[in-house]
Amino acid sequence: MDFSQDLMRGTVVPMVLALLSERAMYGYEIVKVVNARTQGRLEWKEGTLYPALHRLEAQGYLRARWSKAAGGNATSPGETSGAGVSASGGEGGKDRKYYAITRKGKAELARRAEEWRQFSGAVDAVLMGV
Amino acid sequence: MDFSQDLMRGTVVPMVLALLSERAMYGYEIVKVVNARTQGRLEWKEGTLYPALHRLEAQGYLRARWSKAAGGNATSPGETSGAGVSASGGEGGKDRKYYAITRKGKAELARRAEEWRQFSGAVDAVLMGV
DNA sequence: CATTATACCTTGACTGCCTAGGTATGCAAG
DNA sequence: CTTGCATACCTAGGCAGTCAAGGTATAATG
Structure with a gap:
């Protein structure tokens, strides 16, 4: 179903705060998780998410940390199933920017929810x- | 509660289509009914409603009809105070613009709901x- | 080696809601 | 009668978040 974008x-x-209160994630991952969790009913675009992420960080609700993708790909976007965590020690990986929620962010989440x-x-x- | 207006x-x-599918109403009345029905959780402003009403009419979802307010005031929106219902039979009344939903509007309502x-x-x- | 998926980002346009104003009538209180 | 408030309509201008469309670079895949 194609939503009137206004509802967004x-x-x-x-939604971002809620997801990050479960665990730290990187932007691209958040998009995939939302699309999966809503079974495709929502289809977030990166152009929507990234500015929001930066805004939230500037407001002190999130804290960002750059990190290489570890060997076992934590993404597993499709991978609804178990996702066997291959503990292969490859340290080479793409740069990812992990976002974690702050205490202030948790309070905001409670308010917004x-x-x-x-x-x-x-x-x-x-x-x-x- | 003061909502982030973005949610609106x-x-x-x-919401407008849903209300008008129950019965024809005029703009000012719609505002009052929404505010009452949501127990003040929503506080619609006229500046929000009127442009929307005109848009919906232009799209053929609503049809408007001017009418004098009949003797018995059908409004009774606030009614907070006693406000004795003066049953004065004056037929003279303020001009009201009643909006009724069209068939096309009903289809749109189903879709939007x-x-x-x-x-x-x-x-x-x-x-x-x- | 070419292609796809991953992973980050930004600029410009759009659009609907809000703020803040305006007009006019009816009714109740002073 | 006059003042004030509620009713009842309307509009112009501004704001801000989302989208579309573009860009860069690396890793995996064929």
């Missing part, structure tokens, strides 16, 4: 019965 | 557990 507004931030719940509940209340 | 994007149209369900479900899937 304001939801990217809480609650905001979303209130908001979507309000919309549902009006749409109810349709 | 894309939700005004389905489903879109909202899919979308909010996807967001919830990511926010789940927060």
Whole structure:
């Protein structure tokens, strides 16, 4: 389903914060995870995510750390299945920028998640019965 | 709660269509009904609604009809105070512009409501557990 | 060696919502 | 009667997040 892009507004931030509260991830990975987790209902573009990531970092909600991709590819984008962690020690890898949520970011997440719940509940209340 | 206004994007149209599928209403009334129905969680401004109404009419989703406010005021929006319903039979009233949903508008409503369900479900899937 | 997937980034345009204003009528209080 | 408030309509200008489209570079694949 092709969503009116307008709906995206304001939801990217809480979603990013929520994902990073589970574990640190890099941008490209976040896009894949969102697309997988929503079963393709959402299709994030990099042009949407990266500016948001930088904004959140500037606001102190995230902290970034460059890191080489370790031997066992942690990505496994398709790889819904087990993802056998090959412990091969190859140190060569592409540069990845891992983002981790800060304490401040967690507080923001709580605020934004609650905001979303209130908001979507309000919309549902009006749409109810349709 | 003061929402990030960004969330509003894309939700005004389905909400308006949903309300008008129940009964014809005029703009000012819609604002009041939304604010009441969401218990103040949403606070629509006229500057938000009127342009949307005009857009929807231009697209053929709504049809407008001017009408004087009949004696018995159908509004009773706030009604917070007693506000004795003066049953004065004056037929003179303020001009109101009643909007009714068209067949085309109903189809659009179905599409948009489903879109909202899919979308909010996807967001919830990511926010789940927060 | 060429192609694809990964992984990062930025610029410019778009568009819908908000702010802040404007007009006019009806009604209640002073 | 006059003042004020709620009703009821409208618009112009600005803002800000998303998208489309482009760019760079490395690793894996055929």
